[in-house]
Amino acid sequence: MGSHEGKPPSLLKPLLQPSDSDTDTDQIPRQTPSSHSEFHLNATLQTTCKEGSSEQPVPAKRRSRSPLLQLGVSGLPTCLLSPSCDDTFEKDTDSNINCSGQRGNSSRIKMSLHDLPVRRKMTQGSCKGKGMAVLTSGGDSQGMNAAVRAVVRVGIYLGCKVYFIREGYQGMVDGGDNIQEASWGSVSGIIHKGGTVIGSARCKDFTTREGRLKGAKNLLDKGITNLVVIGGDGSLTGANLFRQEWPSILEELLKQDRITAEQKANFAHLNIVGMVGSIDNDFCGTDMTIGTDSALHRIIDCIDAIVSTAYSHQRTFILEVMGRNCGYLALVGALTSEADFVFVPEDPPPVDWQKKLYLALVGALASEADFVFIPEWPPEKDWPAKLCRKLSQAIKYLPRAIDRDGNPVTAEQVKQVVVENLQQDTRITVLGHVNAGGSPSAVQIKEFLVTANETSDVVIGPLKQLWHDGCFHSQNRKLAGVRFSDGNQACPSSP
Numbered sequence: 039m040g041s042h043e044g045k046p047p048s049l050l051k052p053l054l055q056p057s058d059s060d061t062d063t064d065q066i067p068r069q070t071p072s073s074h075s076e077f078h079l080n081a082t083l084q085t086t087c088k089e090g091s092s093e094q095p096v097p098a099k100r101r102s103r104s105p106l107l108q109l110g111v112s113g114l115p116t117c118l119l120s121p122s123c124d125d126t127f128e129k130d131t132d133s134n135i136n137c138s139g140q141r142g143n144s145s146r147i148k149m150s151l152h153d154l155p156v157r158r159k160m161t162q163g164s165c166k167g168k169g170m171a172v173l174t175s176g177g178d179s180q181g182m183n184a185a186v187r188a189v190v191r192v193g194i195y196l197g198c199k200v201y202f203i204r205e206g207y208q209g210m211v212d213g214g215d216n217i218q219e220a221s222w223g224s225v226s227g228i229i230h231k232g233g234t235v236i237g238s239a240r241c242k243d244f245t246t247r248e249g250r251l252k253g254a255k256n257l258l259d260k261g262i263t264n265l266v267v268i269g270g271d272g273s274l275t276g277a278n279l280f281r282q283e284w285p286s287i288l289e290e291l292l293k294q295d296r297i298t299a300e301q302k303a304n305f306a307h308l309n310i311v312g313m314v315g316s317i318d319n320d321f322c323g324t325d326m327t328i329g330t331d332s333a334l335h336r337i338i339d340c341i342d343a344i345v346s347t348a349y350s351h352q353r354t355f356i357l358e359v360m361g362r363n364c365g366y367l368a369l370v371g372a373l374t375s376e377a378d379f380v381f382v383p384e385d386p387p388p389v390d391w392q393k394k395l396y397l398a399l400v401g402a403l404a405s406e407a408d409f410v411f412i413p414e415w416p417p418e419k420d421w422p423a424k425l426c427r428k429l430s431q432a433i434k435y436l437p438r439a440i441d442r443d444g445n446p447v448t449a450e451q452v453k454q455v456v457v458e459n460l461q462q463d464t465r466i467t468v469l470g471h472v473n474a475g476g477s478p479s480a481v482q483i484k485e486f487l488v489t490a491n492e493t494s495d496v497v498i499g500p501l502k503q504l505w506h507d508g509c510f511h512s513q514n515r516k517l518a519g520v521r522f523s524d525g526n527q528a529c530p531s532s533p
């Protein structure tokens with residue numbers, strides 16, 4: 039394993055102390071003006087809930103001058119574009135922008151900052167005394183640490199008391215040592231690590247009302263009114279539910295004497311920012327989620343390794359990649375490795391997929407110059423064997439692949455087709471968690487080194503500032519700002 043390999047969170051805990059080798063100092067960086075003029079909104083969601091407000095999001099008109107990804111009231115993530123800013127945004131998007139649940143990869147909104155009437159700057163210490171926490175939830179993905187680091191440092195810069203919540207929502211529900219104050223140095227030396235040093239989990243408790251009550255109480259006890267959730271569609275659906283329930287949660291906690299009336303009044307307003315962290319790339323309205331680019335790198339690396347054996351032994355390989363119900367990783371992996379066949383859930387094959395697969399493979403083989411099938415010149419009797427020797431490409435396969443009738447298509451079944459019809463020596467490779475492991479790609483780290491410069495008056499408090507803008511340099515001129523999103527940002531920082 040390389041020196042950049044991640045360690046289990048427990049081993050990393052000692053690293054989360056103000057100290058270490060990172061050249062950043064505890065000196066908070068100075069603010070420098072940002073020079074960029076355009077950004078693409080990608081993998082960030084921002085939401086807020088004021089006690090006493092209705093469950094509905096505040097109508098867009100009263101909201102923002104900037105585009106937002108807003109957690110919708112239905113519980114499904116919905117992408118909202120403020121109508122009040124239509125004239126200032128160039129929309130480079132398609133109808134996916136309002137999709138729910140499924141990815142809308144091409145949704146992208148461009149805006150020119152020069153067009154914006156208001157431009158706010160983050161100012162050091164402007165959120166002094168506010169409580170803020172960050173957690174990672176759901177499947178871990180490469181780049182989560184870089185995001186955590188960015189959140190912590192911007193929060194500290196703004197004067198917030200910043201907390202880690204360990205083990206995702208479970209840590210929020212359990213409280214105690216799981217909610218721990220972060221320092222500038224505590225996120226040093228993690229930017230390049232895979233996984234998440236603050237731990238992630240799938241938490242059944244948080245899906246229950248009682249679990250969310252406990253979680254809220256733990257936040258209130260620490261004075262946390264700003265929450266950053268880094269996770270996938272499930273985690274952010276949970277965040278949305280939490281937001282919707284916040285007023286009634288406070289009410290119920292007060293009734294049960296678990297909080298005081300003063301606490302209820304002081305914490306009436308909860309701000310939540312969601313950062314979409316998942317290798318699956320399955321979140322509507324985002325170009326690329328935190329982890330996807332790295333997961334693709336992992337797939338391509340693995341294919342490179344497998345293909346050499348495929349050629350050497352004239353074997354067919356069936357490669358199973360992750361992605362849950364989203365075929366993005368499988369599809370892009372297949373395209374970039376010239377696979378002969380790919381199963382993706384968005385385009386299930388017909389029930390007679392075996393025949394289709396067979397024909398596709400024969401077609402792929404026939405495209406080899408030595409094996410053109412022409413009636414006037416029939417091939418030798420043993421053509422399948424000869425053809426098969428030519429077949430040495432991987433077939434991409436996704437877990438949970440199904441046919442159009444919803445029947446599962448398993449890697450074993452695919453193998454059977456190849457073996458029975460083409461007599462090809464065939465092996466299955468399951469990438470499993472290798473797919474989500476390892477260091478983040480440079481592109482994904484970079485996303486959290488540059489900052490967006492955006493104005494919005496939607497969210498009050500430090501998260502609004504985080505969302506806004508800021509481009510910081512530590513004294514050794516190392517970038518330390520945060521861009522609250524992921525994907526194809528074009529946000530050059532000033533020197």
Ligand SMILES: Nc1ncnc2c1ncn2[C@@H]1O[C@H](COP(=O)(O)OP(=O)(O)OP(=O)(O)O)[C@@H](O)[C@H]1O
Binds near residue numbers: 177178239271
């Ligand atoms: N509808 C929901 N209500 C409340 N909490 C939820 C809900 N859906 C998910 N969660 C919480 O979020 C956690 C993570 O969700 P999930 O396992 O779906 O992963 P994810 O965030 O979608 O990430 P990934 O898909 O990358 O694994 C769940 O264990 C649960 O605690």
Ligand SMILES: O=P(O)(O)OC[C@H]1O[C@](O)(CO)[C@@H](O)[C@@H]1O
Binds near residue numbers: 316317360361
């Ligand atoms: O690590 P677990 O709980 O087995 O979950 C794996 C799943 O999580 C993801 O990594 C993210 O949703 C999927 O790609 C994968 O199918």
